[in-house]
Amino acid sequence: MVTQRQPRRDDLLTSFEVASQPGNERVVLARVADAVAAFGLDGRQTRRLETAVAEAAMNAIEHGNREAATVPVEVEVFRSDGGVVVAITDQGGGGPSPADLPEPDLDLKLAGEQTPRGWGLFLIRHMVDSLWVTDHGPRHTVWLEMEVSPTSGAEGP
Amino acid sequence: MIKPFAVSGHREAGSLVLHLVGDVDANAFDPLLGAYAKGTVGTSADEVVLDFTRVGYINSSGIAMIVSLLGRARADHRRVAAYGLSDHYRQIFEITRLSDFIDIRERPEEAAAEPRPRPS
Numbered sequence: 001m002v003t004q005r006q007p008r009r010d011d012l013l014t015s016f017e018v019a020s021q022p023g024n025e026r027v028v029l030a031r032v033a034d035a036v037a038a039f040g041l042d043g044r045q046t047r048r049l050e051t052a053v054a055e056a057a058m059n060a061i062e063h064g065n066r067e068a069a070t071v072p073v074e075v076e077v078f079r080s081d082g083g084v085v086v087a088i089t090d091q092g093g094g095g096p097s098p099a100d101l102p103e104p105d106l107d108l109k110l111a112g113e114q115t116p117r118g119w120g121l122f123l124i125r126h127m128v129d130s131l132w133v134t135d136h137g138p139r140h141t142v143w144l145e146m147e148v149s150p151t152s153g154a155e156g157p
Numbered sequence: 158m159i160k161p162f163a164v165s166g167h168r169e170a171g172s173l174v175l176h177l178v179g180d181v182d183a184n185a186f187d188p189l190l191g192a193y194a195k196g197t198v199g200t201s202a203d204e205v206v207l208d209f210t211r212v213g214y215i216n217s218s219g220i221a222m223i224v225s226l227l228g229r230a231r232a233d234h235r236r237v238a239a240y241g242l243s244d245h246y247r248q249i250f251e252i253t254r255l256s257d258f259i260d261i262r263e264r265p266e267e268a269a270a271e272p273r274p275r276p277s
Contacts, residue, residue: 022183023159025216026158026159026214027158030158044244044245047245048245051216051245051249054216055216055217058216058217104253106224106253106254106255106257106258109224109228110224110227110228110231110258112228115221116221116222116224116225116228117217117218117221118217118221119217119220119221119253120217122217122253123217123220123249123253126252
């Protein structure tokens with residue numbers, strides 16, 4: 001997990017909110033996929049970004065906003081120098097850092113020494129090119145960046 | 158967009174084949190573990206085969222559910238295999254190391270190149 005500069009507001013492609021209800025991570029996934037469709041990610045990168053976005057949104061709904069439907073999850077999508085950046089914000093700031101969470105270990109899980117759950121952040125880390133987190137008071141934002149592959153061809157508008 | 162999970166099973170030559178349909182997420186836990194329990198009652202099946210052909214979405218809760226099923230099968234000394242995974246989810250099975258314990262196959266009828274021993 002690295003610290004990155006924040007994208008410029010001029011580079012905002014879209015922003016929206018969803019209610020913190022289970023299942024709405026699929027709404028976030030679909031809307032982000034639409035927003036980045038013209039930016040040259042290849043199919044493999046798009047699937048990876050979709051998985052990362054869905055997991056980050058699910059974490060925001062379940063853990064950040066504790067499924068309080070009246071507390072929205074905020075989503076912003078930016079173009080960046082080399083690709084796209086997605087920011088997912090909840091109101092669960094001030095909790096433990098994701099870096100402090102134990103890495104899932106399948107051997108331990110199969111031995112019953114670790115819960116079968118706990119794969120969300122692991123998946124996010126492995127799906128995107130960069131991941132960083134910012135906290136401002138209660139606002140907790142997960143930033144996901146996917147760089148456009150040199151072989152992807154298409155340029156963003 | 159959201160496709161509800163369903164599962165059906167049949168026995169075939171020493172295997173229990175479970176056909177998964179829809180989204181593999183937290184809602185899949187009870188149906189899948191239930192289908193495993195029902196399908197293995199009174200059988201000597203030494204292998205469970207998961208058919209992902211009609212699955213388009215697996216999230217982290219679904220991965221946790223597959224870990225639970227794998228743990229249950231191993232405790233019952235049964236091997237686990239899978240087929241029908243897309244390239245994306247095949248990669249996720251690799252990075253989570255599920256593919257170290259689940260025999261990933263291209264086709265349903267494909268036998269393991271080197272059959273793994275039953276979990277002891």
